[in-house]
Amino acid sequence: MKIAIASGKGGTGKTTLSVNLAYYLSGKLGKKVVLADLDVEEPNSGLFLKGKLLKEQPEYRPVPVWQPDKCTFCGKCNSLCNFNAIASLPKTILVFKELCHSCYACSELCPEDALPMENLKMGISRVFSINQNFTFLEGVLDIGQESAVPLIKKIKELAENKINKDSLLLFDSPPGTSCPVIEATKDADLVILITEPTPFGFHDLRLAVKTMRELDKKILVVINRYGIGNKDIEKYCKKQNIEIAGKIPYSRKVAELYSKGLLLESCLEVQKELEKIAKQIYTNLNIY
Amino acid sequence: MIIVFAVDSDKGWDSLISSRFGRAQGFLCFSEENGNLDFHSNNENAGAGHGAGIQTGQLIAKLKADVIITGGDIGPKAFDVLSATNVKMIKDVGEISAKQAYENFKNNMYQ
Ligand code: SF4
């Protein structure tokens, strides 16, 4: 079962929920849990998890590399590329690697074999063992890479290889509503949207709900920093028929632990909410 | 020499120079050899989601331009394409008419 934890914008507690929920499910409930931090442009789940680094490796994606000696300047490659990643000019062919989606079309259809695919490093992946039930993966995108999507796909693949039918796979998704978050959530069985009770939080939640409904996802909402702001989110969720699975309270203690990079194990109020969230997850995914 | 002007509508020499290179609606292509001033639509590229500058740069190469004049900046990808074709880039001329831009160019006011 795959659960994506997402939010309309950054800084609403997505990471806090991801790491604490994964820890709770693996510890208190003894589930096998794999958590993957798919926010590869700014991974920070790892800051809260102390475990053993099992594996670290560079990740590559294939891009075409032009061979001037073979090219006849027929111009096919330019019209073949759906992503405008190739410019064919009278005396040269330019490949814009940042725009390339590694679809192989140009490479396979070039009549002269002048565009072989070669691996380009896009970032790294790491696998950690946090405890015997809890595996954590993260990806870190190299600086200068324009698209996070290929690395997100890769980390998802690695994570999927680590689960069996009884385990839960959690994705800490990138923020926003664009391609990276769609890649991270598109095959999730359940999406948990985390928000905070402020006008900005409410606005971004509505955008995120719209995106997830378009993807036809089951949604749960968790309110972070509950106690500040107003009740707009609760009213909205009721109207939209969306269950609020938990309300993580706003307290000094939570803020202190967070700033020290610690899990919220010792916060009873938070653990109670995690219990409720876990119950909702089980109900929604028919796990007993 | 062939001089190409980025424009948003075709009004001949009175067309205003467009400040959006990759998303300009079209290009006026002036051949000093035969005196023709032709309009080439860039509609398809102007609406492209990604890579508008790349496709537009290619169009300029196809027109065999020696000089391209645009009102604003030229994006990094379009710049790469244009650099590969050795076309002289004149940018940031503002929203003046093509005629004015050509005169300025002839008077060596763009370096
Ligand atoms: S398709 Fe192959 S041969 Fe034709 S222009 Fe592109 S690289 Fe050259």
Ligand code: SF4
């Ligand atoms: S591999 Fe696909 S996306 Fe990449 S340049 Fe070739 S055709 Fe374009």
